[in-house]
Amino acid sequence: MRHTIRVALVAATASAALIGSAATATAESAAVDDKRYDVLYTSDPEEGRLKLASQGTYQEAITGGSIDAKSLKANHGKEFLSIRVDLHRLGSDYGTVGGSIKLNGGVDEDANFTAGVEGDEAWAEVYPSETSNSDTYCASWSSTGRVKASGKAGVGGYVQLYIPRSCLGNPNQVRVGAASFMYPFLVDAARKGATVRQQAQASREALVEDGPNFYVDPISAKYYGAGSRDAAQVIQLTPWLSRN
Numbered sequence: 001m002r003h004t005i006r007v008a009l010v011a012a013t014a015s016a017a018l019i020g021s022a023a024t025a026t027a028e029s030a031a032v033d034d035k036r037y038d039v040l041y042t043s044d045p046e047e048g049r050l051k052l053a054s055q056g057t058y059q060e061a062i063t064g065g066s067i068d069a070k071s072l073k074a075n076h077g078k079e080f081l082s083i084r085v086d087l088h089r090l091g092s093d094y095g096t097v098g099g100s101i102k103l104n105g106g107v108d109e110d111a112n113f114t115a116g117v118e119g120d121e122a123w124a125e126v127y128p129s130e131t132s133n134s135d136t137y138c139a140s141w142s143s144t145g146r147v148k149a150s151g152k153a154g155v156g157g158y159v160q161l162y163i164p165r166s167c168l169g170n171p172n173q174v175r176v177g178a179a180s181f182m183y184p185f186l187v188d189a190a191r192k193g194a195t196v197r198q199q200a201q202a203s204r205e206a207l208v209e210d211g212p213n214f215y216v217d218p219i220s221a222k223y224y225g226a227g228s229r230d231a232a233q234v235i236q237l238t239p240w241l242s243r244n
């Protein structure tokens, strides 16, 4: 299976060179809107074709509707990189938001993040991408370099992260892309009583390893469709956000 979330996130760097490359690096914040009913789904990991969940079975449409992203907002502040993803609905305990962070004008992806809401508690973690030499790791449960996470599940759900810039090596520039996910195996894990941290770990491993069936909503202002295009090509990164 190649059309995994890993592909969606890691290979987002490829499209990043095309989207927003002409943007001036003066902004500190940016937003990317996303369309409704555009959650993608694959029922056949080997085939890897992504379909619109809203045009699938009733169950697929319902499941896809539980992670339908609305927008990404990023702000490169003095102390924190804030990332907020709003959704039409965020499934409690299993809806996951994740994405890419690139630093200082680089081509390669530098870090990934995943976040979600369990019950009333939001969780988040930030970790080096596969292509990064960094060993930085920060999470909402870290004792140092703690990521502040807040959020709400259900209708009008959102996840808000405040990532210490020190977690990212105090970059001068960042750009961010994101997607929402739903892994059926995480639902199973939650039902079996997996802790937030165990779910985060499972989610993170799914970003690296070839994953199981999944739902994904790449946040992009332009994309609405399915077919053979993979999610990697449609995640839209913000312009470079400067903090000098």
Ligand SMILES: [Ca+2]
Residues within 6 Å of the ligand: 034, 035, 036, 037, 038, 039, 068, 069, 070, 217
């Ligand atoms: Ca959407």
